[in-house]
Amino acid sequence: MRPGAAAGNLLRNIMVFYREGFRGMTLGRSLWLVVAIKILVIFGLLKIFFFPDFLESGFSTDRQRADFVLEQLTPPIPEPTTGSESP
Amino acid sequence: MIENLDPTMVDWARAQFALTAMYHWIFVPLTLGLTWFIAYCHTISYRTGNEEWKRLTRFWMRLFAVNFAVGVATGIILEFEFGTNWSNYSWMVGDIFGAPLAIEGLFAFFLESTFFAVMFFGWDRVSRRFHLVSTWMVALGSNLSAVWILVANAWMQHPAGQEFNPDTARFEMNSFRDIVFSPVAVAKFTHTASSSMVLSAFFVISVSSWYLLKGRHRTMARRSIVLASVFCLLSSLFVIFTGDQSAYAVAQKQPMKLAACEGLLRGQTGADLIAIGVVKDDHDIRDDKQVTRLNIGIPELLSYLANRNFKSFVPGVRDMVYGNPEQNLLGAKQKMVKGRTALAALAAYRSDRQAGDEAGAAAARDTLRANQDYIGYGYLEKPEDAVPPIALSFYSFHFMVILGTLFPVVSVLFLLVAWRNTFEKHRGLLRVGTILLIPGMIAHWLGWIVAEVGRQPWAIQDLLPVNVAATRLSSGSVRATFFLFLFLFTVLLIAEVGIMLKQISIGPEEG
Numbered sequence: 001m002r003p004g005a006a007a008g009n010l011l012r013n014i015m016v017f018y019r020e021g022f023r024g025m026t027l028g029r030s031l032w033l034v035v036a037i038k039i040l041v042i043f044g045l046l047k048i049f050f051f052p053d054f055l056e057s058g059f060s061t062d063r064q065r066a067d068f069v070l071e072q073l074t075p076p077i078p079e080p081t082t083g084s085e086s087p
Numbered sequence: 088m089i090e091n092l093d094p095t096m097v098d099w100a101r102a103q104f105a106l107t108a109m110y111h112w113i114f115v116p117l118t119l120g121l122t123w124f125i126a127y128c129h130t131i132s133y134r135t136g137n138e139e140w141k142r143l144t145r146f147w148m149r150l151f152a153v154n155f156a157v158g159v160a161t162g163i164i165l166e167f168e169f170g171t172n173w174s175n176y177s178w179m180v181g182d183i184f185g186a187p188l189a190i191e192g193l194f195a196f197f198l199e200s201t202f203f204a205v206m207f208f209g210w211d212r213v214s215r216r217f218h219l220v221s222t223w224m225v226a227l228g229s230n231l232s233a234v235w236i237l238v239a240n241a242w243m244q245h246p247a248g249q250e251f252n253p254d255t256a257r258f259e260m261n262s263f264r265d266i267v268f269s270p271v272a273v274a275k276f277t278h279t280a281s282s283s284m285v286l287s288a289f290f291v292i293s294v295s296s297w298y299l300l301k302g303r304h305r306t307m308a309r310r311s312i313v314l315a316s317v318f319c320l321l322s323s324l325f326v327i328f329t330g331d332q333s334a335y336a337v338a339q340k341q342p343m344k345l346a347a348c349e350g351l352l353r354g355q356t357g358a359d360l361i362a363i364g365v366v367k368d369d370h371d372i373r374d375d376k377q378v379t380r381l382n383i384g385i386p387e388l389l390s391y392l393a394n395r396n397f398k399s400f401v402p403g404v405r406d407m408v409y410g411n412p413e414q415n416l417l418g419a420k421q422k423m424v425k426g427r428t429a430l431a432a433l434a435a436y437r438s439d440r441q442a443g444d445e446a447g448a449a450a451a452r453d454t455l456r457a458n459q460d461y462i463g464y465g466y467l468e469k470p471e472d473a474v475p476p477i478a479l480s481f482y483s484f485h486f487m488v489i490l491g492t493l494f495p496v497v498s499v500l501f502l503l504v505a506w507r508n509t510f511e512k513h514r515g516l517l518r519v520g521t522i523l524l525i526p527g528m529i530a531h532w533l534g535w536i537v538a539e540v541g542r543q544p545w546a547i548q549d550l551l552p553v554n555v556a557a558t559r560l561s562s563g564s565v566r567a568t569f570f571l572f573l574f575l576f577t578v579l580l581i582a583e584v585g586i587m588l589k590q591i592s593i594g595p596e597e598g
C-alpha cells in the first residue's frame with residue numbers, strides 16, 4: 001500500500017472512530033445544548049462585546065504598548081503618609 | 088495615570104476574578120482527582136475482566152465526562168479578564184507566562200483531546216491495553232496541564248527566575264528551572280493535586296451514599312465507597328504533609344501572609360500555632376494589642392512550621408510593617424523608600440533614554456537594579472498598606488485546616504463501615520456522606536482565598552500591587568460585567584447540576 005493511501009485510511013479510521021463515538025453517546029442532548037450555549041456566550045458575546053483586550057485593541061505596536069505601560073508604572077511619586085505610629 | 092485609578096474599579100475587578108475563579112474551580116479539582124480514581128478502577132477492570140468493575144468504571148467515566156463537558160471553557164473567561172481588567176499586569180508577565188501556558192495548551196490539546204476520545208469511545212473499539220493506557224494518559228495529561236497553570240500562579244506568589252526589562256516594561260525569564268521548581272510552585276501543585284483527589288473521593292462517596300440510602304446499585308456503591316475511602320485516606324494524609332510544605336514555603340517567601348493567617352501581630356520566639364481563635368472586630372495593627380482573642384494555641388508549633396525549629400523567631404505583622412532591627416528585618420516603611428528610589432530610577436531611565444543620555448540611563452538602570460526587589464513598595468501610600476485583610480485570611484486558613492484535619496477521620500469511618508458492610512446500621516453516616524462534597528469544595532475555595540487574599544496588596548509579590556496591575560476602566564463597566572457573570576454562572580450552574588443529578592439518577596445500568 002502506498003504511504004499516502006495508508007495515511008488516508010488512518011485519517012478515515014480516526015474520523016469514523018469519533019463519529020461513531022459521538023453517535024453512541026448516551027449523555028443526552030441537554031448536556032451538549034448547555035455546552036454549546038456556554039461556548040457561544042463566552043466567545044460570541046462576552047469576548048466580543050464585554051472583554052476587548054485593552055492593549056491589543058488600543059495600540060498598534062508593542063513599542064506603543066510598552067510606552068503606555070511604562071507611563072502607568074512611573075507616576076509622580078507621592079510623599080509617603082508615614083503618620084502611622086511605629087513601635 | 089495610576090493616581091487617577093478608581094479604587095472601586097480594582098475591587099470590582101478582583102471580585103469578578105474571584106467569582107469566575109470560584110466557578111471555574113468547581114470543575115477543575117473534580118477533573119484532576121476523579122481521573123486517577125477512574126484510571127484505578129479501569130485497571131482493576133482490565134486485570135480481573137470482571138463485568139461489575141467495568142460497569143463501575145464506565146459509570147464514573149460518564150460522570151467525569153459530564154463534569155468535563157460542563158466545565159469546558161470556563162477558564163478562558165479568566166484570560167479575557169486579564170486582557171481587559173488587568174492589562175498592565177498582562178503586559179508585564181507575558182514573557183514569563185508565555186512558556187508555561189504554551190506547554191499547558193499543548194498538553195491540553197494533544198493529551199486530553201486525543202486520549203479523552205479514546206477513553207470515552209474506546210470500549211470494545213480499541214485494544215484493551217491501549218484503552219487502559221489512554222485512561223492513564225488522561226489522568227497524567229490533566230494533572231500535567233494543571234502543573235503549568237499552578238506554576239504561573241506560584242510565580243505571582245514568589246517571582247523567581249526573572250529580570251525586569253525597563254525598556255519593554257516586561258518581566259523576562261532568566262531561569263525556567265527556577266520558575267518551574269520554585270518551592271512555592273512545587274508545594275502549590277502537590278497540595279492542589281492531592282486535595283483534588285480528596286474532593287473527588289468525596290464526590291464518589293456522596294453519590295454512592297445516596298445510592299445506598301435509596302437501596303440502589305448496592306454492590307457498585309459499596310465497592311466505590313471502599314475504593315474512594317482508601318483514596319481519601321491516603322490523599323488526605325498527603326494533603327496534611329503538602330499543607331505543611333506549603334506553610335513552610337509561605338513562611339519563607341511570604342511571611343506577611345503567614346502572620347496574617349495566624350493573626351500574629353508581634354513576632355515571637357517559640358511562637359504558638361493558634362488552633363482556634365477569634366479576630367477582634369476593631370483590630371488595628373497600630374495598636375500594640377493582640378489581633379485575636381479566645382485563642383487556643385499549640386505551643387511552639389508555628390515556629391516549627393515556619394522554620395523547622397521550635398525555638399525560632401517568627402516575624403509578626405508589625406515587624407514587617409515597621410521593621411525589626413534586632414531580627415535584621417526590613418519593614419515596609421524602609422522598603423517604601425527603596426521602592427520609590429527604584430521608581431524614580433525607572434522614570435529617570437526613560438527620560439534619559441529619550442534624551443539620548445546613555446550614561447545617565449546606565450546610572451539610572453544600576454540604581455533600578457539595586458532597588459528593584461522592592462519596586463512595588465514604591466506605590467504604597469503608607470506602610471500599613473502592605474498588610475492583607477487579617478480577618479479573612481485568618482478565618483479562611485483556620486477553617487481550611489480544621490476541615491482538612493477532619494477529612495482523614497471521615498474517610499476512616501467510611502472505610503470501616505464499608506469494610507464491615509454495615510451501612511444498613513449506619514444510615515446517619517450515609518446521610519453525612521451525601522453532603523461530603525460541600526465541605527470538600529468549601530475547603531478548596533478557602534485554600535484559594537488564603538493564597539490570593541493573603542498575598543494582598545500584591546498582584547506580583549513585592550513587585551506589583553493590584554491597583555497598578557489594573558486597567559483604568561470605570562468601575563461601572565466592571566460592576567456591570569460582575570453582575571452579568573453572577574447571573575450567567577448561576578443559570579449555568581443550575582443547568583449543569585441538573586444534568587449531573589439526572590445522570591446520577593439514571594445510574595450505571597444505562598451506561
